[in-house]
Amino acid sequence: MPSREAVSPAGVPDFWFEIPPGFTEFDLDEDPEARMLRMADATDSLFADATPTQKFSLVVSSEYILQTMIAAGAEHVSSCLLRMPGDALSQGTLCVIVEQPDAGPRSQDRQGSAKRTAAQWREFYPDAEVGLVMLPYGISALCIQDQDLLIPGALFDLDEPVPATVRQVQFCVPLKTGPGSVLFVFMTEDIDHWADYLEVLSGIMRSVSADEPRQEDNPEVGGAPNSEGTERQA
Template identity: 70%
Template sequence: MTASISLNTTAESEAAAPSATDGADLWFTLPPGFLEFDLNEDSEARMMKMADATDLLFATATPEQKFSLVVSGEYFLQAMVSAGAEHVSSCLLRMSDGELSQCILCVLVERPMAGPENQDRQGTAKRTAVQWREMFPDAEVGLVMLPYGPSALCIRDQDLLVPGAFFGLDDPVPATVRQAQFCVPLKTGPGSALFVFTTQDVEHWTEYLNVLSGIMKSVSVDEPVEENTRPTDSPRAEGTAKQA
């Protein structure tokens, strides 16, 4: 399925999840297994959908655990929207060893208040990489060339404390998530699109890199042509992906 964002609008506008006729500025392809959230949807309706999904994915969880998952999920979405997210999607994939795995993809647009109409995209990517090296000395930071153009890349692990209510426990549970960030300077003017990919499933990171590579290679100013085939060695979608 294709996803798109309009770079000159805020996440609260209708163009945050535009259709093919809305004049989107940036397109990318989400592989099967990804579900895009409608960031403009009423919070109550969105939470009802999350509750239905939670019933399917976590059938053995207690009502209190499901409630915590739904509330925390909606809180996360609202935090992403407040941070300027133009796109948020989640995925459920079955990996090559048969294990189910989940991840989250967010896309934010960073626009400077003022600046030249045409930016030095290579220079912007390099400066971002330098900043990331200073901020995250233990991270893997570098530059990559996408079909869309140059991008800074940062991969790092983060230690978190997950509320114990998710697991029926009183105390928080330590967890490690791995995050990949691509800062893609825009062709349409000053600013960058920040793709943030996060998963707790570090064991399947190599397979996730293949998934993420496909998404980033599809970034374009033109609407991608969807294909019905996918490599046989790729992780499989659990169920059918839908477009929000």
């Protein structure tokens, strides 16, 4: 089985996380057409039994979400292609955005920052599940919500937009090394396997560290963080 890959966002010192097998990081400067062709090849090799329509929809919707994340200032985007229980085809996208103020003190109240973010999310997304979780790295705000998207129909050679429901989780992790935070966003249309994805995401978030992971480190994926509005050690 492939090993986990250590990742550090650009411009953020002493901040690392690991992406598990099944996740592939995108080159954000790559030509979109070449990227879509490469994703199509990967889909063919991993899911040979999927229908052409399934493969096409997966590639096109993934590229649309990717372009949206790049426009939002993503430092890291990776896609996962997984086989879920029952041999089901499943895809999700992880995005990491660095949020740093232009100026400010070199220290911050991390707990207060996370609580303010959670309060803002509760105001902006009244139907979302919002709370605080305690990661090994420190406190993080958490938000889980469903979003209804309209993917441009032109991508599918259609006149009308194509509706899609996406479940999204956000972790906002205040930095130890200075003001600002790192925002992890994961989204998938495969809501039926959401519990399985929470297990995978729990492992990613538990890997967040101020120290670069050693090559031989390969922590097991743990249980999903509690999102009931309370803090807990993950």
